[in-house]
Amino acid sequence: MSTNRRVFIKNAGLAAIAAGIGTAIPMELLAAVKKSVSPNDKIGIGVIGVKGMGWADLSSMLKVPETQCVAVCDIDQNILQQRLADLSKISPLKPAVYTDYRKLLQNKDVDVVIIGTPDHWHCLIMTDACAAGKDIYCEKPLANSIYETEQMVKAAQHYNRIVQVGQWQRSQQHFKDAISYVQSGKLGKIASAKTWMYRGGSVALPVVPNTPVPAGVDYTMWLGPARKRPFNKNRFHYEFRWFWDYAGGLMTDWGVHLIDMVLLGMKAEVPLSVMATGGKFVFPGDARETPDLQTTLYDFGNFQMSWEHNMATGVGLYNMQHGIAFIGENGTLLLNRGGWEVRPEDKKLEPVAWQKSVDNGLNLHTSNFINVVKSREKEALHCPVEAGARVAINSHMGNIAVRTGQKIYWDKIKNRFNNTAANQLVKPVYQNGWKLPAF
Structure with a gap:
């Protein structure tokens, strides 16, 4: 080069x-x-x-x-x-x-x-x-x-x-413009932010038996550091994201995109505490492990943020399938991949009509x-x-809260939770001879 x-x-x-x-x-x-x-x-x-x-x-x-x-x-x-x-x-x-x-x-x-x-x-x-x-x-x-x-x-x-x-x-201009508006102070004090993904159209993932490894697939290499288990098509290719060994469900699949905008707009890093509820409510008998319905609440000290996801319903908050809401004393800014707008509170500021996305992120x-x-x-x-790590950590915190069923508190000095059960989910155990990197 x-x-x-x-x-x-x-x-x-x-x-x-x-x-x-x-x-x-x-x-x-x-x-x-x-x-x-x-x-x-x-x-x-x-x-x-x-x-x-x-x-x-x-x-x-x-x-x-x-x-x-x-x-x-x-x-x-x-x-x-x-x-x-x-x-x-x-x-x-x-x-x-x-x-x-x-x-x-x-x-x-x-x-x-x-x-x-x-x-x-x-x-x-x-x-x-x-x-x-x-x-x-x-x-x-x-x-x-x-x-x-x-x-x-x-x-x-x-x-x-x-x-x-x-x-x-x-990288998209309308996200940059929306975040600039959030940081302009026009919304007034922002005490609450919401993020959500309502994944309408999902169907149950049927439980299927294990099968021989498909021809041409190096399944041992695919598993890598994850625990050894028989091949099952539900855990392979796209569907892997619904199993804890390999991913974190909608919380990490979509949550990182949307929560990232809140962290960016509010100049936030990690919360003081996280609490969550969720589980297999929509498809209780299907093969997925990760929650199909989940609500998580983050306390950052000067504001709180919520995350919601629903695997079956397509109409989410503010009649938007997915999105971010910055709720200020003067109005609310709504933002998603399609664009952004501002809805005033009691005429405290000028409305901003829908600003449509026009570029390829x-x-x-x-x-x-x-x-x-x-x-x-x-x-x-x-x-x-560093930015990718910050939002991934926040998303994993939401999953740890729902998996432990407890309100968990983050110690910024020790860089760990105050909770033994939560800390057991911070660091994975690598299997099959692979070694967890350490620097």
Whole structure:
């Protein structure tokens, strides 16, 4: 990677692509632009986990002219073959193929690693990638436990790596505008904030028997540090997010996106206490472990925040499926991925009509990451590892509160709870010979 990239990006047309407008540019034009980039200026991308968001992140990142996919890794040969075919349609370059991420990290052509695996793998892969000298784009939530997020921050700092977390709402202009309004003081004192996701359309996940491992799947590698258990399709691919061994349900799947905006707007870090209620109310007999209905209340000392989710109902608070509400003495600001507005309280301020979202957050986010990879100016990252860790910790706190059934208090000095049962859920136990990173 050379400094020529900084000159290259100044070209107006190419800067438009890098800014996230690539979706409006024909793929053949994009391919032609990429051909004009010197090999010395190429940024090699290796992606680990390519079925869902890993593929979405890669597709977005490839819209930046200097990038090229040089390596792909997945434990499922079926997914690998599908993505290799997809890549062949947009690039003649044939990437190296791996089923073990550690071998991908040894590839010297890989400058940047995308982590698109299930949550329970994020910490190991990210810390190993740091040690290998790679920069990292890690999907959210940053990790599957509070302890792991702490180690990931330490690893990024220790190895001085660029790490962006995939909370792409931070890159969208309407979110930035809404947060600026919150911080302007126009709402007056904000004593309450609400976040919610009402996931209408969900259906029960039927209990199914264990089966042999599907052909082409390295299931032992998929489990990694999680406890060993027979293969069950309910725990594999997308559905993994409903099982504690691998993820944290809607609290960490959607909660990190929405709670992140409250922490950003209120300049908050961690709460003094958390209490929660929830469980299997909507689909009591289905296979999921994580709550399908949950309400969590956070006390930050100068304001409180609530999180609600419902797996079956699609009409949430303020008639919005998902959203954030900053409730001030002068009015309420409502915000979601579609836009934002302000509803006055007794005509104490001017209303703000719905400000519609007009940009592509993911494209802007991956472009921001690549620009910082080139400049090495970490302060320009829209979601650095520290921000990703902060909201992941808050989301895990909500899950720990509901799992213990107790109001839990956080000790900022000891960086742990005042509760033995809660502390047992802070640090995972790695299985199958894998070692929990520690810095």
